[in-house]
Amino acid sequence: AQSVAQPEDQVNVAEGNPLTVKCTYSVSGNPYLFWYVQYPNRGLQFLLKYITGDNLVKGSYGFEAEFNKSQTSFHLKKPSALVSDSALYFCAVRAITGGGNKLTFGTGTQLKVEL
Amino acid sequence: ETGVTQSPTHLIKTRGQQVTLRCSSQSGHNTVSWYQQALGQGPQFIFQYYREEENGRGNFPPRFSGLQFPNYSSELNVNALELDDSALYLCASSLGTIAGGVTDTQYFGPGTRLTVL
Numbered sequence: 001a002q003s004v005a006q007p008e009d010q011v012n013v014a015e016g017n018p019l020t021v022k023c024t025y026s027v028s029g030n031p032y033l034f035w036y037v038q039y040p041n042r043g044l045q046f047l048l049k050y051i052t053g054d055n056l057v058k059g060s061y062g063f064e065a066e067f068n069k070s071q072t073s074f075h076l077k078k079p080s081a082l083v084s085d086s087a088l089y090f091c092a093v094r095a096i097t098g099g100g101n102k103l104t105f106g107t108g109t110q111l112k113v114e115l
Numbered sequence: 116e117t118g119v120t121q122s123p124t125h126l127i128k129t130r131g132q133q134v135t136l137r138c139s140s141q142s143g144h145n146t147v148s149w150y151q152q153a154l155g156q157g158p159q160f161i162f163q164y165y166r167e168e169e170n171g172r173g174n175f176p177p178r179f180s181g182l183q184f185p186n187y188s189s190e191l192n193v194n195a196l197e198l199d200d201s202a203l204y205l206c207a208s209s210l211g212t213i214a215g216g217v218t219d220t221q222y223f224g225p226g227t228r229l230t231v232l
Contacts (some may be wrong), residue, residue, distance in 0.1 A: 004157075034154040034220070036223070041228075042225055043117075043119075043205055043224050043225040043226045044158070044205065044207075044223040045117075045223070046117075046220055046221075046222060046223075055226050090157055090158070091159075101165060101171065101211065101219070102148065102151075102160040102171055102173065103148075103158070103160065103207075103221060104160070105157030105158050105159075106157050107155075107156060108156075108157050
């Protein structure tokens, strides 16, 4: 079975400071990892993904994520947070089941960026 | 915006009723996945359709069923609604293969908020 853990329900950071949203995963075989963001009353918006290759993945809106195989982690980072980054962030791992694929999501981390 | 649309936006039903939710996939995509997101939770996989065939199912009872049409749009049907079915239902479209293409990213629609009273 595949699973994702997001250990922090909420992360608070001051605008202009770096931010990190943590994610660890469990999966058989090679992981395909994703980050999505959800704004209030909206669907999920794709930020970035790791398939293979460089452990540092760059995505939308200045976000990046670092894949660490030995620690089974895929933490989301941004060098300088903006108030507009405040939203709910989901980490997901992709599994291949029965010839298809599904995303298994974590429970989400609420990011609050304050002035 | 992703180009994935869902209807209706909101829906209120009573226990025991049936509901149909609709999803139009992004142009060029052939795969639709449905997820249920309960309040305060991450999305849970319901099932996936690839080129009109079910291609994977999560841990949901048979009263959750679906269809995919030749234009790759999709429906989610839920029979005998229960109070716990109240949730945001998300549709995601992607370009996949039967084995699950490794670069296939799922793009989500805005969701349908279902309330069961």
